[in-house]
Amino acid sequence: MRCSLFIIAFFSMFSFAMGQQKSENQDTQDSIEVEKLYSLAKENSDRKPYKAKKYLYEIVQYIDSLVVPRKSKNNYFNKIKADAYHFLSYYERREHNFDEAAILAQKSIDIKLAHGLDSLLAISYHQKAKAWISVLNSMEDGIKQLEKAEQVAKKYKQTGQLLEIYSSLGSAYGASDTINSMRYYNKSIRLVDSIGTDYQKAAMYANYAAILRRFKDYKSSLSYLQKAIVLHKKNNNKIGLESGLYALGIYYTDVGQPLKGITYLKQAIDLCVALKSEAVIPFRYLELSRSYEAIGNYKESYAAYLEYHKLLEKRNDVEEAKKLAKLETAFVYEKEKVRDSIKFVSEKRELALINESETAKKQLYLILLITAIMGGLVIGYLIRRIYKNKAIAVAEELEKNKQELEDFTKQLIEKSNAQEALTRELEELKSEFGEKESIKNLQELTATKILTKEDWYTFREKFTNVHPGFFNTLNRKGFELTQSEERLIAMEKLRLDTKQIASILAISEDSVMMNRYRLRKKINAPKGAPILEYLEKN
Template sequence: MKIRAFLFFLWSCLGVTAQNEVINDSIMVANWYNHAVENSDRKPKRAKLYLDTIVRFVDSVKHHKKVNNKFIIKRLADAHHFLSYFERRESNFDQALLHAQNSIKVKEEHHLYESLALSYHQRALAWMSIFDTNEAFNDLIKAEQIANQRNKGKQLLQVYSTLGTLSHDQNDTINAYKFYRKSIVLADSIGNNYQRASSYANYASFLRKVGRMEENFPYLKKALELHQLSNNKIGIESDYFALGVYYRYVNQPKESIKYFKKAIALNKELKSDNTLPYRYLELSKVYVKIGNYKKAYETYIKYKDVLDERNDIEKVRRMSKLEAGFELEKTKLKDSLAYEQKLILTKATLEQKTTNRLWLISILTLCIMGIAVYIYIRNRQKIKEQAYQNIILNNKVATKTEEITELLKETIQHIRSKERIAENLQKLSTEKEGANLKSIIADLNASKSDNAKLMLIKQNIEQVNYEFIKKLKSKHPELSKTDIEICSLTRIGLSRKEVANLRNTSLEAVKKSRSRLRKKMELSADVSIEDYINSI
């Protein structure tokens, strides 16, 4: 009986620890992804570092256990998607193709169809970079079908724009014009500043390529204005370069030089080593055109120096990849040999210990292994909590809403109320010693530390979901504080049971709250609350 009680206690502890571990993992991944988004337009290399951290972290977790948290899985797919974009911009086309393929694989395996069209579109762009037009066209058609099926107009406009580019590359000017115009119409009707800017810039590029320079100019200027409004420095740099090309064509060399210099300065700030050499080359051509051969020569020398430096970096990068691959294979071989030796030793040990008292030894071994696993998980959790605390200290959210403050006050009042009950019962116990009374006091005192843990988890969740809560209140102002809290917990991928445990309430109460939420949000029966919340 005592052994059963001990095993039940051990199982319960492992369950609580695993639940808290899932929550903390979600918070860390959300923090990394938010930082990647913040730096994507202004500091792409830093954004790429955060995205790579997400991929490596989730892959390391998947190596030990199966990851079912939908929030983490979605962020993994998004990280692969944006890494494909950054690698393609740096001309690492093999890596771009690999990340796009991984994004599609994750989304299809876990039924994340809402943004699947974007990943097929991203892979099409990678195929186009290596001039595989057939594969690119197939992926674009697939992306168009998915976007139409899911009624994703904003995704569809990007697909149309790229179909225009691909049609032009295949000398199909009629279809190119048709797809570009579809993209422009959709962008003007439903697109945001970023998407409109992208559509205008792509259409302007098409017009320049077919020699319609004067028609290109208003679309190019509009693209620059929209990129500046969204502070998209990558787009701004590209627009500056395009304006330099335009002004050189219309014989306005001063304006051409001005915009080429702006493109070079911004290119250096973004550290875009792959495109910088060609900015210098085009500027050198302008100096030749106006007869300033000294400047033309100096600029051409810069072009050659930067190009050589980029090629040297690329060689080092390729050698590093080869060395890393070699080290990985050596590590795998060592691990394999060590594992085989461990199996042999384990088998020999088990054979020596096979006696008539095998059942007793088995129970003892099971208990020892359980305690060891428990200690290991606890130590691992402490390390993760310390790392998480460091992240929180470095990345505090500047502002918090009044709703979140009130929610925290209610939680604190609830904890203090329990503490006052424990203190009053403690006073009462000195007058009347009773076994049941002592048990109640012990239970209430033990709950203090649990409440404190719940408080820390709630604060972290609320910080991560600050922007989400802001949008949710704007869209549904009639939601109560309890509704908002349940939406926040659902958004990071917690199950109904986990929400009930975290809120210290019953599973039935959570189900009723979700039912009220569905009515307030006016959701139809075929739309799940989780999908709707993740789409906000």
């Protein structure tokens, strides 16, 4: 009996040990496979970005396929997956897929926050900021994300990240605040010169050259751009080299040497084709068209523009293509060609005959119009007298309704501020007296939403008095808005800013911006177009 028990115990222990060994072996095998895919992605990152993207998506799929996360390597896989999402966001942004880039950056952030990888957040906030600037067309929101990235980088003393964040802040401020823009760019250059890698130096020099060119400091711009290109060649960074050649093409066209610019732009286009960078090729042809136009070669200018237009349509960027299609008429070569064509002469003759006929009709219409105007003036005078008092009364009622709506909105904001103050006081009481039932009950009270069901009904009634038929009009247009979306649109109609909306709805500013983003996607609003304006126009 004892012997049997010993044998059973021995085999039980042996089975447990074998199972543990098997789990560790599987763990190692999965790690090797993920490392292999990660190495392939890194190897192709600068020379074949389309392949790098493929391997990064395979990493995400492979990690998601792991049935049981093993504790020994769990955070390893989480870190790799977060990194994969980060770099995928970079590639999607470079290909102008800004919506997807923003989503991927947020996924990277979510993984890092959920698994205690806070020290790695700076790079993800940085990437999210770049995507958000393009998605929401808002420098203010992008700068907020960049400042978050700056705080994390400073906290963990990540100077390598800081120099890149400073460069992005310089770019973000470039359009509106020259002083802040140059302050951040100078910080970036000083840091990269002292501690940056060759790869970082190339990127920062290129960014700095672009802002110097925008500020017309062409001499300094060329110096930094040439330094960047030398480093890109040294690093065998073909993506960076292509951007540098493109920037050189723009530079020489801007300084009055378009022939030299054409040479560099053609080199950039050849490299784009080799890299399969379909998202940026159209804009290289657009710049080439501008350079040909600068030397008076309108035939080549028009041909380059047609290629740009064709490639843009191939990317299904129909909205952008329509806007820029109007530029075709700007080419003198085509204008002269059309003027000299037989079709143009024929259409001109037909137009003259139509104009003669229209002139005769207009003379008759003029007589009838004068008669109608005289009668209309008399009738109009009488009608105005009747409706003048009514219009004044309606205007006064509308002004009263507007004031009531404004007062009620202020009450909601004041209610929010009072609740925030109460919450802070409760936290102080809690720290002083500890957990007590009465304090808990008060905390539950302060956790309630600012805009209650009754508040919303009152708000909606007052809003409808000022803007009658507003929501019905949107529904008739086919926009099936939820109650929360109606609230957001109503706040936008009142021109409340992000902070005020967040305060009234008792949510974060980030949540307000994400709600805007989801609504933009739902109604297919074009990039850069204000949501409210799009809803009211369509």
